[in-house]
Amino acid sequence: MQKIIAWIDDRFPLTKVWNEHLAQYYAPKNFNFWYYFGSLALLVLVNQIVTGIFLTMNYKPDAALAFGSVQYIMYDVSWGWLIRYMHSVGASMFFIIIYLHMFRGLIYGSHKQPRELIWIFGTLIFVALMAEAFMGYLLPWGNMSYWGAQVIISLFTAIPVIGNGLAQWVRGDYVVSDATLNRFFAFHVIALPLVLVALVFVHLVALHKVGSNNPDGVEIKKKKDEKGIPLDGIPFHPYYTVKDIVGVTVFLMVFAAVIFFAPTLGGKFLEHDNFIPANILSTPLDIVPLWYFTPFYSMLRASTTDFTHGMLAIFTMLVAMLAFFTQRGFRAKFLSVAIAGVLLLGMYTLEAKLWGVILMGSSIVLIFFLPWLDRSPVKSIRYRGPLFKGAVIIFVLSFILLGYLGTKSPAAVDLFWFKNVLWAQGFTLLYLAFFVLMPWYTMIDKTKPVPERVTLK
Amino acid sequence: MNKIILSLLLGLLPIVSHAEQGLKLDHVRIDLSDQASLQRGARIFVNYCLSCHNAAYLRYNRMGHDLGISNQLVKQDLLFATNKIGDRMRAAMPAADAKKWFGVAPPDLTLEARYRGPDWIYTYMHSFYRDPKSFSGWNNTVFPHVAMPFVLYGWQGEQRAVFRNVKLVSHVMENGKAVTEVTEERVFSHFVLAKPGTMTPKQYDLAIRDLTNFMVYMGEPAKLERIRIGVYVLIFLAVFLVLAILLKKEYWKDVH
Numbered sequence: 001m002q003k004i005i006a007w008i009d010d011r012f013p014l015t016k017v018w019n020e021h022l023a024q025y026y027a028p029k030n031f032n033f034w035y036y037f038g039s040l041a042l043l044v045l046v047n048q049i050v051t052g053i054f055l056t057m058n059y060k061p062d063a064a065l066a067f068g069s070v071q072y073i074m075y076d077v078s079w080g081w082l083i084r085y086m087h088s089v090g091a092s093m094f095f096i097i098i099y100l101h102m103f104r105g106l107i108y109g110s111h112k113q114p115r116e117l118i119w120i121f122g123t124l125i126f127v128a129l130m131a132e133a134f135m136g137y138l139l140p141w142g143n144m145s146y147w148g149a150q151v152i153i154s155l156f157t158a159i160p161v162i163g164n165g166l167a168q169w170v171r172g173d174y175v176v177s178d179a180t181l182n183r184f185f186a187f188h189v190i191a192l193p194l195v196l197v198a199l200v201f202v203h204l205v206a207l208h209k210v211g212s213n214n215p216d217g218v219e220i221k222k223k224k225d226e227k228g229i230p231l232d233g234i235p236f237h238p239y240y241t242v243k244d245i246v247g248v249t250v251f252l253m254v255f256a257a258v259i260f261f262a263p264t265l266g267g268k269f270l271e272h273d274n275f276i277p278a279n280i281l282s283t284p285l286d287i288v289p290l291w292y293f294t295p296f297y298s299m300l301r302a303s304t305t306d307f308t309h310g311m312l313a314i315f316t317m318l319v320a321m322l323a324f325f326t327q328r329g330f331r332a333k334f335l336s337v338a339i340a341g342v343l344l345l346g347m348y349t350l351e352a353k354l355w356g357v358i359l360m361g362s363s364i365v366l367i368f369f370l371p372w373l374d375r376s377p378v379k380s381i382r383y384r385g386p387l388f389k390g391a392v393i394i395f396v397l398s399f400i401l402l403g404y405l406g407t408k409s410p411a412a413v414d415l416f417w418f419k420n421v422l423w424a425q426g427f428t429l430l431y432l433a434f435f436v437l438m439p440w441y442t443m444i445d446k447t448k449p450v451p452e453r454v455t456l457k
Numbered sequence: 458m459n460k461i462i463l464s465l466l467l468g469l470l471p472i473v474s475h476a477e478q479g480l481k482l483d484h485v486r487i488d489l490s491d492q493a494s495l496q497r498g499a500r501i502f503v504n505y506c507l508s509c510h511n512a513a514y515l516r517y518n519r520m521g522h523d524l525g526i527s528n529q530l531v532k533q534d535l536l537f538a539t540n541k542i543g544d545r546m547r548a549a550m551p552a553a554d555a556k557k558w559f560g561v562a563p564p565d566l567t568l569e570a571r572y573r574g575p576d577w578i579y580t581y582m583h584s585f586y587r588d589p590k591s592f593s594g595w596n597n598t599v600f601p602h603v604a605m606p607f608v609l610y611g612w613q614g615e616q617r618a619v620f621r622n623v624k625l626v627s628h629v630m631e632n633g634k635a636v637t638e639v640t641e642e643r644v645f646s647h648f649v650l651a652k653p654g655t656m657t658p659k660q661y662d663l664a665i666r667d668l669t670n671f672m673v674y675m676g677e678p679a680k681l682e683r684i685r686i687g688v689y690v691l692i693f694l695a696v697f698l699v700l701a702i703l704l705k706k707e708y709w710k711d712v713h
Contacts (some may be wrong), residue, residue, distance in 0.1 A: 010706065074679070076519075242704050243705050249694055256694060275676075276568065456713075
């Protein structure tokens with residue numbers, strides 16, 4: 001065995017890679033519950049790729065055959081139902097894990113210096129994952145797949161001048177059709193998975209360059225022993241590999257429980273309207289994306305003319321005033337007025353539909369800027385003040401409620417007093433405010449002293 | 458601004474009382490382990506539904522295997538449209554003819570229970586009534602103006618639908634003012650059995666329950682199997698979890 005390894009080491013840095021990334025990669029010893037989701041995300045990525053390969057063996061990317069081939073997998077292929085449920089439930093699980101993983105980064109300040117690039121790569125993974133999920137959802141060619149794609153692609157038409165041409169270019173046709181299905185298949189099974197794997201790779205390379213953050217937000221590399229090993233670090237392998245086995249097992253129990261006992265989760269993970277083939281002549285009563293897109297879908301629908309001319313305009317003016325009075329220097333003052341001016345002009349001249357697209361886009365673009373919006377001197381929420389804690393609570397509630405409202409009709413009243421659309425407008429502003437106002441509230445927030453070393457609870 | 462305040466106020470009003478909009482569906486008890494019920498349901502489905510509707514994702518031999526019916530018996534009692542037991546369950550009637558005769562081709566029913574839900578199917582099969590104005594002479598309260606004629610009228614008999622007029626109160630905006638509109642609408646009240654069929658209502662309920670049960674099976678033949686396997690998977694994972702926790706504890710003893 002030694003000889004074989006030596007032979008390989010002469011030709012490939014096997015031992016070096018093993019040591020640098022596992023056996024001698026020192027991770028903080030105080031990881032808690034929230035630190036399971038990174039390895040779980042990797043597990044689900046592998047699950048999606050492996051089950052995806054097996055699905056592709058029987059799936060037919062052809063508008064006339066696609067729906068039937070999925071049913072062939074469900075009815076005739078040995079264990080086909082299991083593979084398909086692992087893939088469809090896996091997609092929802094992927095988003096649950098990624099949302100929790102992102103939340104972890106947010107509350108422990110993992111986006112802050114020196115981990116900005118890890119955060120940006122991670123956000124790119126999130127964007128690629130959304131594209132991957134959206135395109136994958138068209139492939140079963142069910143009626144909800146079809147109309148979901150129809151609605152989302154038609155968002156491009158909101159863009160002035162080039163909108164219609166762009167939407168047509170994306171579809172390859174005047175409506176979602178066989179051409180669309182084929183290109184979505186190509187993107188879903190090869191282009192985007194390659195992008196995802198490459199991004200996950202650089203995400204990890206960047207992580208291993210700077211080292212993991214931890215719930216205390218303490219840089220463990222600042223305190224090393226005489227051998228240069230961080231005092232609060234433990235080798236990833238075996239400590240975190242054995243710990244992650246526990247996390248993986250608990251996750252697999254949840255995953256298996258859904259796959260075997262409620263694979264559609266009452267229409268949440270697989271929609272009822274997707275059990276009939278795509279039909280251009282029959283629109284489902286409510287076209288609703290799957291749950292993981294509903295927060296963003298809610299923001300899209302929240303944008304009405306009343307909203308852009310009212311609440312959104314007022315919000316923009318308030319932020320501009322705040323910037324104007326708190327920024328020093330003529331240039332900054334001028335810029336805040338100019339930007340607000342351009343935005344307001346846009347709000348009163350452009351279509352509300354376009355603003356819906358802009359809002360939805362901004363809600364994701366803002367995530368990229370988090371490292372620079374956050375001005376707090378401390379990383380972890382444990383040592384931050386009430387303003388940040390309150391903002392996080394409001395942000396999480398807004399996100400969850402936007403998700404809930406995204407599954408409901410805008411005109412109905414599902415919370416209390418006001419119509420869903422009004423609630424969605426309010427929560428959209430709170431979501432935006434969490435990011436836009438972050439420089440101010442993180443700067444004035446009272447922080448607690450951060451300990452020298454990590455704490456174990 | 459007035460508009461905003463007004464719409465806020467309108468939002469505060471109690472939600473418009475929609476008089477019985479959306480029919481209430483009857484609940485049907487589904488039991489996929491009741492093999493006798495599934496077999497009876499299969500017989501009804503193959504004898505009646507399969508004349509016009511496909512169930513093309515399911516094969517005869519798969520159905521026989523899952524329902525405990527021998528290939529011999531399937532061939533003898535259930536194989537009408539084909540003579541190959543490995544065939545998919547296709548309608549006896551050609552789809553092109555069906556489209557000519559009914560205006561639409563009858564939809565494939567393999568996944569109907571997953572699309573509509575068992576309660577819908579159960580209620581639908583109870584809701585046909587005589588309607589001389591309709592094309593087929595039948596209408597349905599669950600699926601108004603459905604093209605399908607009532608195939609099982611010999612069993613259930615002929616129903617007559619009784620309607621009543623109700624006042625519908627709605628609040629609408631007109632020229633920036635909130636206006637309360639009262640309209641009258643004809644809504645379905647109940648059925649009267651005008652001409653009894655060969656079955657008593659109780660027997661008919663049971664027959665439709667069997668049929669619905671079978672259609673739920675048909676929507677996902679692997680369902681019972683997946684639940685059975687799922688129990689073992691979870692037991693395995695639970696045992697594995699205990700070992701994983703012990704392993705982790707052992708390794709982490711020296712981390713302080």
